[in-house]
Structure formats: C-alpha cells, structure tokens
Amino acid sequence: MKVSFPYMGSTIVYKKLFEFLEHEVIMPPKPTQRTMDLGVKYSPEFACIPLKMVMGTYLEAIEKGAKVLVTSGGHGPCRAGFYGDTHRNILKSLGYDDVELIIFDAPQDNWKAFWRNVQKIRNGVPWPKVINRMYTLYRFVQKLDELEKMVQKIRPYEINKGQTTQVWNEIQEKFDKIKTRKELYKVYEECKKMLLSIPTKEVDEKDKIRVGIVGEIYVVMESSINFGIEEILGNLGVEVERSLYLFEWINDNLVPWALRPKRFKEIIKKGQRYIKILIGGHAVETVGHIIDFKERGFDGIIHLMPFACLPELVTQSLIPKISKEVDIPILSLPIDEQTGKANMLTRIEAFVDLLRNRKKGRTKEVFVNEFQQHADEERVVVV
Amino acid sequence: MKSIYIGVDVGSVSTNVVAIDKDVNVLFKTYIRTNGQPIDSVKEGIKQLKESLGNVEVLGVGTTGSGRQLAGAILGADVIKNEITAHATATIHFVPNVRTIFEIGGQDSKIIIIKDQMVVDFAMNTVCAAGTGSFLDHQAERLKIPIEQFGDLALSAKNSVRIAGRCTVFAESDMIAKQQFGFSKAEIIRGLCDALVRNYLNNVGRGKNLEPPFVFQGGVAANKGIKAAFERELKSEIIVPEHFNVMGAIGSAILAKDYIEKTKAKTKFRGFDAADIEFTTSSFECKGCSNRCEVVKVSMEGKVIAMWGDRCGKWTNSL
Numbered sequence: 001m002k003v004s005f006p007y008m009g010s011t012i013v014y015k016k017l018f019e020f021l022e023h024e025v026i027m028p029p030k031p032t033q034r035t036m037d038l039g040v041k042y043s044p045e046f047a048c049i050p051l052k053m054v055m056g057t058y059l060e061a062i063e064k065g066a067k068v069l070v071t072s073g074g075h076g077p078c079r080a081g082f083y084g085d086t087h088r089n090i091l092k093s094l095g096y097d098d099v100e101l102i103i104f105d106a107p108q109d110n111w112k113a114f115w116r117n118v119q120k121i122r123n124g125v126p127w128p129k130v131i132n133r134m135y136t137l138y139r140f141v142q143k144l145d146e147l148e149k150m151v152q153k154i155r156p157y158e159i160n161k162g163q164t165t166q167v168w169n170e171i172q173e174k175f176d177k178i179k180t181r182k183e184l185y186k187v188y189e190e191c192k193k194m195l196l197s198i199p200t201k202e203v204d205e206k207d208k209i210r211v212g213i214v215g216e217i218y219v220v221m222e223s224s225i226n227f228g229i230e231e232i233l234g235n236l237g238v239e240v241e242r243s244l245y246l247f248e249w250i251n252d253n254l255v256p257w258a259l260r261p262k263r264f265k266e267i268i269k270k271g272q273r274y275i276k277i278l279i280g281g282h283a284v285e286t287v288g289h290i291i292d293f294k295e296r297g298f299d300g301i302i303h304l305m306p307f308a309c310l311p312e313l314v315t316q317s318l319i320p321k322i323s324k325e326v327d328i329p330i331l332s333l334p335i336d337e338q339t340g341k342a343n344m345l346t347r348i349e350a351f352v353d354l355l356r357n358r359k360k361g362r363t364k365e366v367f368v369n370e371f372q373q374h375a376d377e378e379r380v381v382v383v
Numbered sequence: 384m385k386s387i388y389i390g391v392d393v394g395s396v397s398t399n400v401v402a403i404d405k406d407v408n409v410l411f412k413t414y415i416r417t418n419g420q421p422i423d424s425v426k427e428g429i430k431q432l433k434e435s436l437g438n439v440e441v442l443g444v445g446t447t448g449s450g451r452q453l454a455g456a457i458l459g460a461d462v463i464k465n466e467i468t469a470h471a472t473a474t475i476h477f478v479p480n481v482r483t484i485f486e487i488g489g490q491d492s493k494i495i496i497i498k499d500q501m502v503v504d505f506a507m508n509t510v511c512a513a514g515t516g517s518f519l520d521h522q523a524e525r526l527k528i529p530i531e532q533f534g535d536l537a538l539s540a541k542n543s544v545r546i547a548g549r550c551t552v553f554a555e556s557d558m559i560a561k562q563q564f565g566f567s568k569a570e571i572i573r574g575l576c577d578a579l580v581r582n583y584l585n586n587v588g589r590g591k592n593l594e595p596p597f598v599f600q601g602g603v604a605a606n607k608g609i610k611a612a613f614e615r616e617l618k619s620e621i622i623v624p625e626h627f628n629v630m631g632a633i634g635s636a637i638l639a640k641d642y643i644e645k646t647k648a649k650t651k652f653r654g655f656d657a658a659d660i661e662f663t664t665s666s667f668e669c670k671g672c673s674n675r676c677e678v679v680k681v682s683m684e685g686k687v688i689a690m691w692g693d694r695c696g697k698w699t700n701s702l
Contacts, residue, residue, distance in 0.1 A: 032675045320590025342449040343491060347507055350467035354502050
C-alpha cells in the first residue's frame with residue numbers, strides 16, 4: 001500500500017514504522033506555505049491550525065501518490081477526535097474516493113475497530129517479525145529523542161552559529177537509513193560523538209536559562225508551524241525542553257495502561273490541581289508540565305496554543321493564576337496562519353530578557369551584559 | 384561638538400528618531416510616518432537629526448521596533464533590542480517609581496509590569512485587540528475629524544454611548560449603527576475610547592495586577608479621550624510622559640549608551656552618509672532543503688550587508 005501520514009516532528013519515525021511493515025511509504029513534504037494555503041482553502045474557517053495543516057499535508061501526499069493515510073484520532077472531548085472524520089469527508093467531497101483514511105482512535109473506546117486497523121496496516125507481515133521490528137522502532141524513537149534533547153542543551157552554547165542544527169539534520173539523515181537494531185545502537189553512538197564534539201562556550205550554571213515548551217501536541221512538535229521556536233530560543237542562548245517527545249507519547253498512549261509510566265500519572269496529577277476533569281486535548285498535561293518544569297528548576301514556560309483551541313484556551317485562562325501561585329513566568333503564544341515573525345520574535349526576546357532579569361535581579365547589569373551577544377547575533381543571525 | 388547617542392524605533396505606523404546626550408537629555412526627536420517605507424523613513428529621520436543638530440559626534444546607536452533588524456543593518460547599530468525592553472528602559476528613567484506601563488501604538492498594544500525598576504511581567508495583544516492606533520486613525524478619517532481633535536471632541540461629550548469593544552469589526556458596525564440612531568459624534572467617540580480601553584484592559588491586561596503609578600505612552604497617548612477613559616476605568620491618575628510618542632527610541636538610545644559606556648566599544652554607526660546611500664531589500668525562497676525559508680536580503684549599493692530568515696544559517700553566515 002502506498003502509505004502516508006501527517007507531518008509532525010521527527011517524521012522519520014513514522015516512515016520507519018511503515019517501512020518495517022513493508023509498505024511503500026510516500027513521505028509527506030514538510031509543511032510549507034503551500035501546505036498551509038491548501039489546508040486553509042479546504043478546511044472550515046473556524047477549525048484550528050493543526051486540522052488545516054494536516055489537511056494540506058494530506059492533499060500534498062495524495063499528489064505524490066499516497067493511497068492510504070494513517071493518523072491517530074482523539075480521545076476525550078477535544079474536537080480533534082472529530083478531525084479524522086472531517087478530513088475524510090473533505091477528501092470525499094474533493095473526489096478522492098480511492099484514498100483510504102485509517103484513524104487510530106484510543107483502543108479502549110472501540111477495541112474492535114482498533115484491531116481491524118491493526119490488521120490493515122500489519123500488511124500480512126508475520127507477527128513475530130512485527131513484534132521484533134516494533135521493538136526496534138521503539139528503541140529507535142527513544143534514541144532519536146535522546147539525541148534531540150542533547151541538541152537542545154548544546155545549541156544555546158555553540159560557538160559556530162548554526163552548527164548544532166546542521167549536525168542534527170545530519171543525524172536525522174543517518175537515522176533515516178537505519179535498518180536493524182544493531183545498526184541503530186552503532187549510529188546512535190556515532191551521533192552522540194558528533195554532538196559532543198561541537199565546540200561550545202563555558203557558561204556558568206547560574207547564568208543558564210531554561211525554558212519549557214508546553215501546549216497542544218501539533219504546534220509543540222512541528223517546527224514549521226511554530227516558527228522553529230526551539231531554534232529561536234537556542235540562538236538566544238536558552239536551553240529548551242518540550243513537554244512532548246514522541247517516545248514519551250508512545251509510552252503514555254500506546255503502551256497498555258497497566259504499564260502507563262509513573263511519570264505520566266504524576267504529570268496528570270499535577271495538572272489536576274488546576275483542571276479537575278478531562279477536557280480533551282493536552283490541557284491537563286500542559287498544566288501538569290508547567291508545574292513539573294517549575295519543580296525541576298526551569299526559569300520560564302512558553303505555552304503554544306493553536307488559535308481557537310478550546311483546551312488550550314482553558315489553560316491560557318488559568319495561566320495568570322498558575323504563574324502567580326507556582327511563581328514562574330509564562331508566555332502564551334497563539335498560533336495561526338500568520339507568517340509574520342516580527343512580533344513573535346519581540347515577545348520571545350522580551351520574555352528571555354525578563355527571565356534573565358529575574359535570575360539576576362538587577363535590570364541594568366543584565367541588559368548591558370547581554371548586549372554584546374545580542375547585538376552581534378542579531379546583526380547577523382536574526383533567527 | 385556635541386556627543387550624542389541615537390535611538391531609532393521603527394514601528395508599523397511611525398518611525399521615531401531621537402538623540403540624547405550622556406545625561407539622557409533629549410536633544411532631538413522626530414516622529415515620521417513609516418508609510419510602509421521603513422528604509423526611507425529611517426533615512427529621513429537621520430537627515431533631520433543631522434540638519435537640526437549640525438556637527439555632532441555619534442557615540443552609539445540603538446534600534447528597536449518591528450523594523451529593528453532592518454534599521455540596525457542600515458545604520459550600523461550597536462544595540463538591536465525588542466521594544467518591550469526599550470520602552471521599559473526609557474520609562475524607568477523618566478518615572479523611576481513606575482509600576483505599570485500602557486503602551487499603545489499603531490499596531491501593537493502592550494502592558495509592562497515593573498517592580499523595583501525591573502520588568503517582571505508583560506503582555507502584548509494577541510490576535511484580537513491589535514491595531515488600536517490604526518483603527519483610531521481610520522475612524523477619524525471616516526468621521527471626517529482630524530485625528531488631533533479626536534481626543535478633545537471625546538472630552539466634550541457629556542454622555543458615553545456603549546460601543547462593542549470586542550474587536551474592531553464589531554466596533555465599527557456598532558458605531559455606524561449608533562450614528563444612525565442619532566447620537567452625536569462626540570458621544571460616539573467617547574464611547575469608542577471607553578470601548579478600546581475596556582477591551583485593552585480585558586484582553587492585554589487579562590489576569591494582571593495593575594498597580595499605580597500608571598504611565599501611558601505610544602502614539603495613542605496623544606489622544607486625551609483615551610487617557611480620560613483610562614482614568615475613568617482605573618480611577619487613578621495616568622501619567623503621560625513628555626516624550627510619550629518616542630519612548631521606544633529613547634529607550635534604545637539609553638541601551639546603546641549603557642552598552643558603549645560599559646564595554647568602551649567603538650560605535651558601528653555607518654555615519655550620516657547612510658541617508659544618501661541606496662539600500663534595497665529583497666527576498667528569495669531558499670531551495671536548499673525542504674524548509675524553503677524566505678530569506679531577506681539587504682543590500683547597500685549592490686553589496687549585500689545583511690541576510691536573515693534562513694533557519695540553518697546558510698545565508699546568514701555566508702557574509
């Protein structure tokens with residue numbers, strides 16, 4: 001089957017999944033302006049940006065020959081659970097009757113449907129093989145995420161601007177070629193060395209700024225829609241950690257519940273201090289992660305929300321309270337189809353200034369110290 | 384010969400250029416309409432500065448505002464800073480005990496919360512509540528009242544008419560409806576000022592503890608109607624500083640001054656000739672990878688002096 005999927009984050013993982021199941025993979029293109037234009041044109045106006053971008057991605061994948069689109073559904077009251085069907089209807093109305101959309105909803109909602117889907121994408125590959133390969137993939141995701149976390153810790157201190165990102169791109173290419181578990185571990189070690197050999201400047205522990213990124217999964221994971229916020233922050237000398245990484249998401253959502261990691265449960269519990277019931281999307285997790293980041297000593301939080309995303313709107317309305325009670329600055333950024341970066345940059349920069357001030361407690365000193373770095377960087381490297 | 388620091392704030396509606404001396408006395412200020420031509424307006428501002436001050440020694444240059452990168456590249460700025468930091472810096476200088484800054488410009492609205500002369504929180508308009516200045520301009524034009532008289536007219540009204548504040552589309556249709564009911568222009572304008580202030584405080588100031596002293600600045604601070612609406616809403620005095628419409632530029636000049644004094648660096652200022660040099664901005668889509676970044680290129684007489692927008696740094700670092 002010619003299979004494709006939504007583009008979100010490190011897509012080589014999904015590509016591997018379908019390769020392991022011996023499908024012909026049609027790689028969806030990284031979302032661009034065209035993806036957005038297509039998505040916006042064919043989606044309901046009041047839908048949130050993830051629905052539109054995914055719509056655009058589907059259309060581009062179909063152009064490239066995809067016949068089957070595989071996606072995850074939703075769970076709980078967020079309307080994202082409804083998006084698979086919306087996409088299906090739109091595709092139908094555009095006349096793509098031969099394209100199949102396979103939606104993996106949360107298994108506990110409908111085991112039978114889940115099983116039918118599994119059988120479909122298993123593609124007749126014998127079970128032992130499937131299990132073996134899925135285990136490889138599981139480790140694959142884990143290692144890739146570990147490397148990405150390293151990238152986010154190295155980038156702010158790199159001496160040659162842009163080098164970390166370049167290495168990260170090379171790493172992804174290397175990972176793309178991996179076929180077996182043995183290879184995986186070997187490549188992983190190589191990549192780790194590559195990252196560790198990037199020249200960095202010494203920064204005193206007390207001058208380090210750490211920002212946690214929380215929010216709805218698509219805008220948090222997909223850099224083409226969030227202006228590459230991790231890089232922007234990295235270039236401003238800030239360490240970043242996201243609330244969501246694929247490996248953790250798999251552990252939290254796909255590994256059977258009995259085994260649900262303790263950490264995930266803790267996060268939910270922390271979130272429930274402010275949002276008692278499940279309201280869908282990642283609202284409870286978002287709040288839980290804000291508290292968790294604070295407890296782990298982070299300096300600030302950037303909260304990304306697709307414009308008109310209800311769960312994140314609920315979170316946003318709680319933010320002044322959380323920020324005060326937990327004592328951590330939080331910046332909410334609504335994301336929609338705008339591509340003008342200027343005012344987003346202003347907010348992020350000012351936020352980073354604020355965090356540095358808070359840390360040092362002296363306005364003037366800090367401004368001055370930072371100038372050199374900023375003025376030089378911004379002259380040349382704006383983003 | 385006077386020694387000065389230059390500050391430039393390039394916003395969507397106006398470009399402001401100031402010169403300060405080492406004691407932050409404002410020696411020169413100008414407020415020019417950007418008219419979508421930031422390069423020309425920056426040049427014009429620098430030219431006016433030169434004409435007004437004559438022979439001066441420029442010790443440092445700072446830029447801010449949404450066009451800060453571009454202005455910085457053209458002038459050879461020493462400091463390129465976001466406008467929130469710049470505004471806070473200037474306000475703290477003039478009103479040392481300030482706690483809350485309201486800054487309403489052409490396109491953006493901000494609230495900056497200060498404690499012990501330190502920015503502790505800020506908010507900028509999200510998708511709604513943007514473009515207050517531009518909206519007022521537009522309404523002035525529609526009602527055929529010069530924008531300068533807008534505030535006085537609002538003050539002359541005895542009653543306020545309730546105008547929907549939620550967003551300008553609703554506000555405008557509501558205003559038109561109220562006009563048709565026969566309310567006077569003055570009443571409607573006062574209602575509009577109330578609505579804008581209400582909307583601004585609800586949207587931008589959501590959940591923030593607003594403590595006096597309040598300082599109100601940005602182009603819109605010229606409007607007495609808005610100032611009065613703030614005072615009614617907050618039941619407190621609102622300070623409009625003398626240089627309210629160029630505070631961002633002053634802030635960036637102060638930042639440049641601090642930087643130069645601290646580092647003893649020599650300024651990168653290109654000189655006043657910059658006003659006669661031909662600068663062009665162009666952009667292209669980089670096809671190096673699937674990111675397809677839009678790369679902005681600024682050229683000075685054919686020579687590329689700055690590039691940005693590429694994620695990987697391929698172009699930025701090529702200079």
